[in-house]
Amino acid sequence: MATLEIRDLHVTVEADNATKEILKGVDLTVKQGETHAIMGPNGSGKSTLAYSLAGHPKYTITGGTVTLDGEDVLEMSVDERARAGLFLAMQYPVEVPGVSVSNFLRTSATAIRGEAPKLRTWVKEVKETMERLSMDPSFAERNVNEGFSGGEKKRHEILQLELLKPKIAILDETDSGLDVDALRIVSEGVNRVRETGEVGTLLITHYTRILRYIKPDFVHVFSAGRIVESGGAELADKLEDEGYEAYTKGGVSA
Amino acid sequence: MAEAQNTPVGSTTAGAIAVAAESTVATRMSAPPSFDVADFPVPHGREEEWRFTPLERLRGLHDGTAVATGDSLKVAVEAPEGVTVELVGRDDARLGRAGTPVDRVAAQAYSAFEQAGVVTVPKETVLTEPIRISVHGQGGVAFGHQVIELGAFAEAVVVIDHTGDVVTAANVEYVLGDGAKLTVVSVQDWDDKAVHVAQHNALVGRDASFKSVVVTFGGDVVRLHPRVSYAGTGGEAELYGLYFTDAGQHQEHRLLVDHNTPHCKSNVAYKGALQGEDAHAVWIGDVLIEAKAEGTDTYEMNRNLVLTDGARVDSVPNLEIETGEIVGAGHASATGRFDDEQLFYLMARGIPQHEARRLVVRGFFAELVQQIGVADIEERLLAKIEEELEASVA
Numbered sequence: 251m252a253t254l255e256i257r258d259l260h261v262t263v264e265a266d267n268a269t270k271e272i273l274k275g276v277d278l279t280v281k282q283g284e285t286h287a288i289m290g291p292n293g294s295g296k297s298t299l300a301y302s303l304a305g306h307p308k309y310t311i312t313g314g315t316v317t318l319d320g321e322d323v324l325e326m327s328v329d330e331r332a333r334a335g336l337f338l339a340m341q342y343p344v345e346v347p348g349v350s351v352s353n354f355l356r357t358s359a360t361a362i363r364g365e366a367p368k369l370r371t372w373v374k375e376v377k378e379t380m381e382r383l384s385m386d387p388s389f390a391e392r393n394v395n396e397g398f399s400g401g402e403k404k405r406h407e408i409l410q411l412e413l414l415k416p417k418i419a420i421l422d423e424t425d426s427g428l429d430v431d432a433l434r435i436v437s438e439g440v441n442r443v444r445e446t447g448e449v450g451t452l453l454i455t456h457y458t459r460i461l462r463y464i465k466p467d468f469v470h471v472f473s474a475g476r477i478v479e480s481g482g483a484e485l486a487d488k489l490e491d492e493g494y495e496a497y498t499k500g501g502v503s504a
Numbered sequence: 505m506a507e508a509q510n511t512p513v514g515s516t517t518a519g520a521i522a523v524a525a526e527s528t529v530a531t532r533m534s535a536p537p538s539f540d541v542a543d544f545p546v547p548h549g550r551e552e553e554w555r556f557t558p559l560e561r562l563r564g565l566h567d568g569t570a571v572a573t574g575d576s577l578k579v580a581v582e583a584p585e586g587v588t589v590e591l592v593g594r595d596d597a598r599l600g601r602a603g604t605p606v607d608r609v610a611a612q613a614y615s616a617f618e619q620a621g622v623v624t625v626p627k628e629t630v631l632t633e634p635i636r637i638s639v640h641g642q643g644g645v646a647f648g649h650q651v652i653e654l655g656a657f658a659e660a661v662v663v664i665d666h667t668g669d670v671v672t673a674a675n676v677e678y679v680l681g682d683g684a685k686l687t688v689v690s691v692q693d694w695d696d697k698a699v700h701v702a703q704h705n706a707l708v709g710r711d712a713s714f715k716s717v718v719v720t721f722g723g724d725v726v727r728l729h730p731r732v733s734y735a736g737t738g739g740e741a742e743l744y745g746l747y748f749t750d751a752g753q754h755q756e757h758r759l760l761v762d763h764n765t766p767h768c769k770s771n772v773a774y775k776g777a778l779q780g781e782d783a784h785a786v787w788i789g790d791v792l793i794e795a796k797a798e799g800t801d802t803y804e805m806n807r808n809l810v811l812t813d814g815a816r817v818d819s820v821p822n823l824e825i826e827t828g829e830i831v832g833a834g835h836a837s838a839t840g841r842f843d844d845e846q847l848f849y850l851m852a853r854g855i856p857q858h859e860a861r862r863l864v865v866r867g868f869f870a871e872l873v874q875q876i877g878v879a880d881i882e883e884r885l886l887a888k889i890e891e892e893l894e895a896s897v898a
Contacts, residue, residue, distance in 0.1 A: 307848070329854050332853055338852055344849045346849065347867075348866075348870075350867065354850075358853035361853070361854035361859070362853070394849075410853065414853070
């Protein structure tokens, strides 16, 4: 069973000619089949955690370890992490001019699976997955994220999640900017992947709304660069009622 | 345009649509067109038509100090049966019909060449094989003149390959008879030190179609000036260009489509990728719709993809309209960069770095390459793009 282990992770970022510590000792274990929600106010470091795990060059790891099935993730390049089974659905997916969605998906699947998917089954697989996400077939011919609406970008991220079948999926504010219909479609996509039991999900969100569609096994409250409280799904209900004030008073968070 | 938000440091993208009673395209030049080099002052670099060009790297082509040396260019023409290939003297009446030199270097070339090549496809002759012209630089300085003429309703594909090392200035004329169809692919695959300055003049006959594909990979300085005008109504011109500018290279493409005749079409699409320190690409797209050119339909587009820091693009489309009685006119220019965020996104999907770069560049050029319509040329170009990318990754 695949396990992602984060131990005492410290991360800094360079901003305005100063080094700022964003993550101040994160401990978390995510196992295949589990869904963990990480909730926290803006500026608490949730997205930094997501991008640090994926290996974004902007972030510097200053302490701690991250392993996937015992392998040192922090030693891997960005593409190696993806091939090892980590997937990050981004909050702000970037435009890649000149590269069509279909070309991108196939290149990516080839890299992740280690061989080019057989064309006939692949075309069918992509088509059916797109249909389930209510994506028009013409989508495949557009350039990656170019001119996509916010909802289209998120659906495109979940399309990749479904096709690439990672061991650990990190969903960074996938719910932000979505209307209720889009949120439902995107959540259904995530749930299809979860129901296989083969993915560990790290769901990063500011709002409890998405948790009505995606039921977490564990909820962690993130504040000032650390997990400050962990519990079951009931913790989300508490946050829904009381907000984050209990965790941010003391002025440690933005 | 989304890409334009991402303009790399130092690059410029400026454009203008002017509605004018009189052309400023002509008045922007420092001297009127002439076949005589003496009619042009030696440029100092601040003139509108020279301001992007590193004059000091033209090796004297612009100031008269470059003098022709023997055997500098080896030209070989391979033509199917029915095509006439000649070398003619300066006084041949077929020279200078498609256009007049508009700057000092083109006039220098016209004033200095000794013999001109003339390739003629007789009327109603439809070639099934391309005419291949190989121009190979062997060092030194050369001035050239080439005429390619198609008689009425003739059809031909011409591939001109430039390789080797030379300092050269030339004029190339394309004369299309009524209803003729000409595709010209000019590949600048020079060695690193070559300097190539040329004016291409196309005169498009009534109902004729001219397609130009300019592909620039090599050279230290390449400055090309493709120009089109029309001899009758119903003419069409498609001008496609593709350049891959590496560290230290200066590649400049200056286009002019002169809609001097009613009911003609033009479509200009140039795309370039740049990588490396001091790679510099310049694209000037001038379209002039004269007062008499009613029913004109024109569009011009330039896109640049900057792959690394240190590269610079100057892209200037100009559309000048003297009549409102037209079908359509437009232009677009954008310079975007392949940046770390795009790289991160692709790599986060398991795609290795060099593969990510290739994916982006191939995708960027693919659409344009498909416009060429000559299968073996398309394949060769894609292979060449791969080669450029391999060299850069290594």
